[in-house]
Amino acid sequence: MRLATPIYRLTSIHPKMVVLDPTSTKIFTPEEDVSYGIVIIDCSWQKVGEVFLQKIKGKRVRLPLLIAANPVHYGHIGVLSSVEAAAAALYLVSQKEQAKEMLKIYKWGSNFLALNKDLLDAYLEAGCEEGILEVEKRVFRAAGERVKADLKDAIKR
Numbered sequence: 001m002r003l004a005t006p007i008y009r010l011t012s013i014h015p016k017m018v019v020l021d022p023t024s025t026k027i028f029t030p031e032e033d034v035s036y037g038i039v040i041i042d043c044s045w046q047k048v049g050e051v052f053l054q055k056i057k058g059k060r061v062r063l064p065l066l067i068a069a070n071p072v073h074y075g076h077i078g079v080l081s082s083v084e085a086a087a088a089a090l091y092l093v094s095q096k097e098q099a100k101e102m103l104k105i106y107k108w109g110s111n112f113l114a115l116n117k118d119l120l121d122a123y124l125e126a127g128c129e130e131g132i133l134e135v136e137k138r139v140f141r142a143a144g145e146r147v148k149a150d151l152k153d154a155i156k157r
């Protein structure tokens with residue numbers, strides 16, 4: 001659909017690219033320099049452990065916690081599809097129209113922004129990693145164990 005440029009080898013990732021890595025402890029913020037690009041590694045959640053153990057160049061960061069709208073993981077916290085991850089990253093760097101355009105390719109795509117609009121806006125407003133962590137704690141405090149369970153469940157599938 002010409003909304004992204006495929007990279008077929010991990011060695012093609014530029015060291016200054018931002019790599020969305022769900023296993024990273026660093027958080028993607030609205031302050032990220034995405035001028036070299038955002039890399040989404042499209043793999044099954046079952047393979048996340050082995051894929052992200054590989055040596056991958058680039059700045060590896062995780063997205064702030066969001067709620068999946070894709071049919072496979074609907075309602076699960078943090079278990080996003082690749083298109084949801086890409087759209088969230090674009091939204092957080094104020095490329096909202098591009099994020100919406102990307103989500104249009106799926107019937108459920110607009111649901112992702114509807115489910116997460118308040119969260120995404122709160123993360124945008126927070127701006128920095130510390131602020132985003134505070135928003136996560138405030139919103140997902142009671143869901144801490146559920147977040148872990150959702151991610152473990154996704155990896156098992």
